[in-house]
Structures are given as C-alpha cells and as structure tokens.
Amino acid sequence: MLIVALLVLSPLLLIAYQSSLNGPFFAESSRVDPGAWEYVLGARQFWRAFGTSAVVATGMVLIGVPLGAVLAFIVVRTDIPGRQVLEPAVLIPIFLSPIVTAFGYVVAIGPVGFISLGVRSVVGSVPWNVYGLPSLIVIAALTHVPHTYLYVSTALRSVNPELEEAARTLGAPPWRVALDISLPLVRPALLFSASLTFLLGFELFGLPLVLGDPAGLLVLTTYLFKLTTLLGVPSYQMMAVVALSIVVVTLPLVMIQRHLLGQASRFQTIRGRGLALRPLKLGRWRWVALTIVVAWLLLTVAVPLGGILLRSVVKGWGEGVSLSRVLTLDHFRGLADYPNLIRGIVNTIALGVIGGAVTVACYLVVGLTQHRWASRGVAVLDFMVLIPRAIPGLVGGLAFLWLILFIPVLRPLRNSMIAVWLAYSTVWLAYGLRLISTALLQVGPELEEAAQSAGASPMRVRWEITIPLVRLGLIGSWLLIFMMFVREYSTGVYLFGAGTEVIGSLIVSLWGAGGLDLIAALSVVSVAIVSVALATALRLGVRLHD
Amino acid sequence: MTDQTPILTIESIEKSFGATSVLQGVSVTLHKGEVVALLGASGSGKTTLLRVAGGLERPDRGRITIGSSVVFDTSSGIDIPAEGRNLGFVFQSYALWPHMTVNANVGYGLRLRGTSPTERETRVLAVLERLGLGALGDRYPHQLSGGQQQRVALARALVYEPPIVLLDEPLSNLDANLREEARAWLRELIVTLRLSALFVTHDQVEALSIADRVVLLNRGIAEQVGPPASLYGDPKTLFAATFLGSNNVFPVTIDPSSKQADRTAMVGCGPHRILGTIRSNAGEAPSSTAVIRVERVTVDPTLNVDKNSTSLSLPLRASLYTGERWEHVFDLNGHSFRAWGRKRLDRGTHTVHLPVEGVWVF
Ligand SMILES: Nc1ncnc2c1ncn2[C@@H]1O[C@H](COP(=O)(O)OP(=O)(O)O)[C@@H](O)[C@H]1O
Ligand SMILES: [Mg+2]
Numbered sequence: 056m057l058i059v060a061l062l063v064l065s066p067l068l069l070i071a072y073q074s075s076l077n078g079p080f081f082a083e084s085s086r087v088d089p090g091a092w093e094y095v096l097g098a099r100q101f102w103r104a105f106g107t108s109a110v111v112a113t114g115m116v117l118i119g120v121p122l123g124a125v126l127a128f129i130v131v132r133t134d135i136p137g138r139q140v141l142e143p144a145v146l147i148p149i150f151l152s153p154i155v156t157a158f159g160y161v162v163a164i165g166p167v168g169f170i171s172l173g174v175r176s177v178v179g180s181v182p183w184n185v186y187g188l189p190s191l192i193v194i195a196a197l198t199h200v201p202h203t204y205l206y207v208s209t210a211l212r213s214v215n216p217e218l219e220e221a222a223r224t225l226g227a228p229p230w231r232v233a234l235d236i237s238l239p240l241v242r243p244a245l246l247f248s249a250s251l252t253f254l255l256g257f258e259l260f261g262l263p264l265v266l267g268d269p270a271g272l273l274v275l276t277t278y279l280f281k282l283t284t285l286l287g288v289p290s291y292q293m294m295a296v297v298a299l300s301i302v303v304v305t306l307p308l309v310m311i312q313r314h315l316l317g318q319a320s321r322f323q324t325i326r327g328r329g330l331a332l333r334p335l336k337l338g339r340w341r342w343v344a345l346t347i348v349v350a351w352l353l354l355t356v357a358v359p360l361g362g363i364l365l366r367s368v369v370k371g372w373g374e375g376v377s378l379s380r381v382l383t384l385d386h387f388r389g390l391a392d393y394p395n396l397i398r399g400i401v402n403t404i405a406l407g408v409i410g411g412a413v414t415v416a417c418y419l420v421v422g423l424t425q426h427r428w429a430s431r432g433v434a435v436l437d438f439m440v441l442i443p444r445a446i447p448g449l450v451g452g453l454a455f456l457w458l459i460l461f462i463p464v465l466r467p468l469r470n471s472m473i474a475v476w477l478a479y480s481t482v483w484l485a486y487g488l489r490l491i492s493t494a495l496l497q498v499g500p501e502l503e504e505a506a507q508s509a510g511a512s513p514m515r516v517r518w519e520i521t522i523p524l525v526r527l528g529l530i531g532s533w534l535l536i537f538m539m540f541v542r543e544y545s546t547g548v549y550l551f552g553a554g555t556e557v558i559g560s561l562i563v564s565l566w567g568a569g570g571l572d573l574i575a576a577l578s579v580v581s582v583a584i585v586s587v588a589l590a591t592a593l594r595l596g597v598r599l600h601d
Numbered sequence: 602m603t604d605q606t607p608i609l610t611i612e613s614i615e616k617s618f619g620a621t622s623v624l625q626g627v628s629v630t631l632h633k634g635e636v637v638a639l640l641g642a643s644g645s646g647k648t649t650l651l652r653v654a655g656g657l658e659r660p661d662r663g664r665i666t667i668g669s670s671v672v673f674d675t676s677s678g679i680d681i682p683a684e685g686r687n688l689g690f691v692f693q694s695y696a697l698w699p700h701m702t703v704n705a706n707v708g709y710g711l712r713l714r715g716t717s718p719t720e721r722e723t724r725v726l727a728v729l730e731r732l733g734l735g736a737l738g739d740r741y742p743h744q745l746s747g748g749q750q751q752r753v754a755l756a757r758a759l760v761y762e763p764p765i766v767l768l769d770e771p772l773s774n775l776d777a778n779l780r781e782e783a784r785a786w787l788r789e790l791i792v793t794l795r796l797s798a799l800f801v802t803h804d805q806v807e808a809l810s811i812a813d814r815v816v817l818l819n820r821g822i823a824e825q826v827g828p829p830a831s832l833y834g835d836p837k838t839l840f841a842a843t844f845l846g847s848n849n850v851f852p853v854t855i856d857p858s859s860k861q862a863d864r865t866a867m868v869g870c871g872p873h874r875i876l877g878t879i880r881s882n883a884g885e886a887p888s889s890t891a892v893i894r895v896e897r898v899t900v901d902p903t904l905n906v907d908k909n910s911t912s913l914s915l916p917l918r919a920s921l922y923t924g925e926r927w928e929h930v931f932d933l934n935g936h937s938f939r940a941w942g943r944k945r946l947d948r949g950t951h952t953v954h955l956p957v958e959g960v961w962v963f
Contacts, residue, residue: 336659
C-alpha cells in the first residue's frame, strides 16, 4: 500500500514541486519562485491551447456521447442482423493506438490520401480537410464512441425489457422507445460517459499531434510536448506548470466519475425479476440501424486501418499512380535496416508479455488487499488508485523521467526498460485494478468463507482458493494489459532513448522526422500484434469489458 | 354486453423457442365486449400467446386479425409491429417507467398520438379518478403500493381507449387479501367500460370469476374453450377435469356389460364397485381413470340417497381442520380419497356417497 502511494503520489508531488522553482530541480541554483506560473498563465498560447482542449473535449462529448448511446441501444437492445459480430467489433477502436489511427486518417483522407485522391478524380476537389479543428473534433469523437458504448451498453443490459415493450404496445416506434424510455433510464451511465469522454478529450495527444499540429493547432498536451521547441530551451519549471494545469482539470473529473459510478450501481435496482434479454423487434427499421452501425465502423475502423495497410505496401502515392506499379514490401524490409526499430518492436512485445505479467501480479497483490476488506486504509487506497486516471500518459512519462533523475538510487534505471515499465504500470493502474477486482468479485464469498471456517488463514484462503478460482480472469487481464501496453504511446515519449524504444514512442519521434514509410510499416506491426492478442482474447472468451 | 362480432381472432398459432415448441396451433376468438381468460399452468405458453397477440413475439405460423384488419399472417407475410396494433397491454410486472411520474406514465400513449397537452391532462385525470388514483398523479411509481401500481398500469393501457386490452396475470402481484377484492373490481371495471379483454392467469378462481369464456391451455394447445360453468361442470378431458377444482382421482376398470345407453357404467376400484358416467371414448379401454370433485362427496350418514348414488364404506385415515371446514381423508383401495364436512369424524369406518353424475370416467 505504501508502494502504491509512493508510485502514485511522488510523480505528482515532484511535478508540483518543480513548478514552483525557477530552474531545474536538480540544479543547485534553483529557488522557489512563482515566475514559471506567472509566465505560463500570462502566455496567450497557453490559453489558446487550453481553450482548444476545452473545445475539443466539449465537441467530443456533444458528438461522441449521443452516437455511442445510439450504437449501444442498437447493438444491445435490438434485433439487428449480425449482433454477434458487431458487439466485439464496436470495441476495436479502444485497442487501436490513437497515433496509429491518426496516421491512418492522414494517409486515407489527408490531402493526398487514398480516398481523397479517389474523390478528387470524381468530383474534382476534396470537400474536406483532415487537418484543423473541425476534423480533429469529429475524428476524436468518432474514435471515442466505444467508451460511451461500453458504459451505456452495460447499463442497458440491466433494463427490464418490459419497460421498453410497454412503450411499444402504446404505439411508440423503436426510436421513440430509445429516446423516451431506454436512454433516460440509463442517465447515470450517460453522465459518466460524458465526463469520461471530456476527460479523455483533455488527455488527447496522438490525434492533435498528427491532425492539429500541421494546421498550427495546439492543445494542452501538444503544447507541453512542443514547449521546448517553442521556448528554444528546455524549461523544466514551465513544463511542470503546464503538466499540472492539465491535472488540475482532470483530477476533479475523476472525482466526479467516482461519484457517478456509485450512483450508477445504485440505479441498477431498475432491473426486473429474472428476465431473459429480449431484443426489441425493429422490423423495417433493422436496416436503418444496421446502416448507422456499419457506417460508423467504416469511418472509424476501416478507413484508418485500410489507409495504413495500403500505405505500408506502396512506394508512393499520387494522382494517376496505378496500384500494381507501386506495390512493395520494402518498408517492412526497411525496418530491419534500423536496429532501433527492431529493438522497439522487441521491447514492445517484451514489455507487453513479461512486463504485462508482472504488472498483473502486482495489481493482483493490490487487488487482494482491497478484496472484501473494508477499512479506512482500503478506502484511501481505493481512492489513490484512481489518481493515475487523471494523469495523461505524456505527463506520467515526464514525471517518471524526473523521478528517476531526482532519486539517486534510481538513476541507473535511466535508459532502461524498467523505467518504462514502471511508468506504464502506474498510468494503467486504475484500469488494471478494475479488471482484477471484477475478476475477484466473481468468486462467491461463501467459497472463501468455507475455507476460512475450515481453519485456513486469510493468506491461505487467498492463495489456495481465491487465486486459483480467478485464473482465467487473470489471463484475460493479462491479455488486456498486453494490448494496452502495445497500444500506449504517450507515456514512452519522454522516456524515449537508446534502449527504451517502444513502437508507440518510435512512431511519435518518426512523425517529427517525417518517416512516413517506416511509420506505416511500424503501425501495421503494432496493429498486427494487437490483433493477435484480441483474437486470442475472443477465442478464450475473455470479456472485453465488465 | 357481448355481441357476436369477433374483434380479435387468433388462428392456429405455432411458436417454438429453439427446440422447445411452446404453442402448437392455438386458436382463440375474442368477441366485442367479451372477457376471455387464458388459463393454464405455469409454463403452458399463456404469456407467449398474449405477447404474440400484442406483436411482441413473432409466431412461426398462424394468423391474427384485429377488427377487420389482418395484423399477422405467415401465408401473406403481414406482420404489423406492436406499436401499430393499437392495443392496450398490461404487463405482469406492470412495467411502469421509474423515471416518469404517474401522470407522465399514463399520458404517454396520448402523447404518442399527438393529443394536445390540455386534453391529455383532462383525460389522464379522468382515467385516474375512475381507477381511484385521482390524487396520485405527481408521484413516481416507487412511491406507490403494489395495488396502486397495478391500477396505474391499467390506466396507462386504457387511457387512449384501445378496442382491446390484453392483461398478463393482472392480479398475481397483489397480496392475497387484496386479490380477492380486485377480482370483483376488475370484472366490474371491464364490464362498465365495455372493454374487450383477453387476460392471462394461472389462477382458476380468477379465470372462472372474471371471464365470460375461458380458454384452457395445455402444452401449447387449447384443451377446452367455454363459459366458466361448462368448463367446471362439463370438462371434456381428464386434464380439464383435474386442472379445475379439488378432485379425487383414482384408477378404475370398466365393467363392459354394465354400460348403459345414457353412458353410465359400473366401474371397479379394488373391491369397490362404483356407478359413474363415461365422459369420453376412453370408455373402450379396460382401465381408466375416475374423477370426482371433492364437494360432490357426502359423508352425512342420515342422508337419504337415491338409487343413482354409490355408497361406500371407507376407513378414515385422518380428519383435518382447515378453518372453514373439516377435510376427511379416507382410504380407497390404497388411494387417498377426500370429502368435506362440517364436523369432525371419529376414527373408524364411515359411509360416503358418490352421485353417479359426479363420477367422471375418462
Ligand atoms: N424468450 C424465450 N426464450 C426461450 N424460451 C422461452 C422464452 N419465453 C418463454 N419461453 C418458454 O416458453 C414456455 C412458456 O412460457 P410462458 O409463455 O411464459 O408461460 P406461462 O406464461 O404460461 O407461464 C416456458 O417453458 C418458457 O421457458
Ligand atoms: Mg406468464
């Protein structure tokens, strides 16, 4: 528990401390000085980035939450064709790295993207611009729809279908049932999704880096990332101020979510008595519904993934280029020419497999401490593990870098994968613990109580009863953590160095250098790794959400 | 009152869930102003049939006509969805929306029909007053008692005056003492509002007391259809006979030589010989089953019985006090045989009387 506190709190405290100095925390000459705060809070660019973040987050809520709610209603509560396929398919964007997705959009619908050129050859011009605020908002909203879907669909599953059927017998067509009955009944889940989407909007990094930056558009995270370039010199105290200003927004959101989640579980009492899930018969609306879902899937999954796949196997692309002439596998061969890229791929897989397993083991220890154990200490712990949710990966990575520089005994960890692993494990703590505690709660309490009354100590009960029973859940958590680690990119950005490359941070750094061919090949590798894990998870019957 | 215009015709409905066949060709007709009960054991497919009629479940085969329009027909591919059938449906769980007040719940059907807010208010208030809920319009469902919730569910289904109401076990969620009162109340309401109602119940007393006609469902087919009195007093099958009332059921062998033109015959049960009425073609089989309603058995020794009654001397196993009467359990050739009486009986052997028209042989 002390370790958790240390891992969670020390990075934040260090950032807070740094933000109050007038120089790097390791420099002898640094003094406490509010100068950095004054400078940043007085900078127009900071406020513009702040405003952009707020606008993007708001736009994501306004577009993404209604769309996610509608998708959830259609997929969970109606008899649309192909439900079995659509249910897992809707979740795919969660497992895709945003930087990969962003890049995919650029090569598909960017100025010289495959689709753009196709459209131009037909209509004469491209009626959209992938760079800039509107497209950033729309794309961010579309790719964050699954988060709303996840919570709303879970809530909808617990609504008594007779409540919906009653409206139908009174004359309500399906879309009115959704608007008047189903969605109002899951209002807590909708509120939760809205606050989560807003939070994720503030933490957005890959999409604004790729889609906003070329148009001169900065959000808080990209402002932080670009700060050194903007100022000309690295300024620790300014970075700390910006980082902290992000957390100042996100931390209250996490508190709100915690409150809403409590409400949502209380709302579950609306469940009827032991009812089978009966989907609403849509009749002729089925095809309308299917079109909505498929259109979203095409836009959000097929377009970026297709773009990357295609880009990774062509030499170049432009008007009048015929596909068969430019087909090549050179980009993949090219990966081998760069030892750091190969190392990045190996590191990523090792981090996911080995690091992921160790992480799950650590989370399990924390999870078991919380498991059926109500004490004040646990309540504090419960609260503390939520804090990482408020820390964007970029900030988390930065904090760990500093932490390693700050504490002499940790300095050897600099440029080691252990540092990356520590940062990843902390950033994903809240997510991972939820997986673990969900698995632990599947164990009937009487099974544990039986062992206890037979004379087993609490330790033995856990070791011999609880853990063996949740084995499958642990494997599932491992797979999910693996996917999250492979997909993660922002946490590794500041920890990036020789020996600590991972695919995500490599793409970010290649993006700065403009290595499109290699980015495409790396992206495909990353998607392929995640796909294998996802397929394994589906085959094992791992629940992708709770 | 009932006239003979069919308002709802359900024809040869078949429905299976996966491998289990739940409805196997059920036909039910509801006439204008009539109350029909679907009676059956739990799991007999009553709710499924009602949901099929309401458009909430799609049958595999069959035809449904409401008024003069066909709303479902497998042969011509017609399938009007639930919202297009203009029925009133009352769910067993009431299905009141927890996020809406009573007024909003009841007024929803009018809102869907584009009624103006002022008219809506008047009509909602009128139906609430009619159902004795006048003051509760601003409450939420969870602030109401079970009986009140049931009436709100009814009000919601009645407010837009649908030609037909379908009710699924409308009284089953009420407390036992409330239920008896509600029977009379519901019957009176349906009759005074001149509703045509099809309702589902597993409670025979409810079916017999509320309905004009009862459809007895057994394993997905309509076993017998008729007015309550004929269903109770003139069952056509062993199932119908034993499903209703309290019965003594025992195996018998028919003496073929004793068969009369009026279908009476002498049957044997061990050493006992009993005069009974053969109810079906089953009379050809050597061994059959005899049924007699418990209330038709008398144990009064002073009773002057006519020649068409069988008198048996049976040993008493036990006399049980049930509050309203005594239940005497005799031994009939190893089977328990019950009779009701006003007084306790002493141990030993007693004479019981079985009227010939009360002993049904299937
Ligand atoms: N949606 C369903 N899926 C599978 N089986 C069902 C479904 N609905 C009802 N059944 C089955 O059909 C049979 C009849 O159910 P139901 O109509 O509810 O009976 P009743 O209302 O007479 O008790 C039961 O065996 C039930 O398990
Ligand atoms: Mg039922």
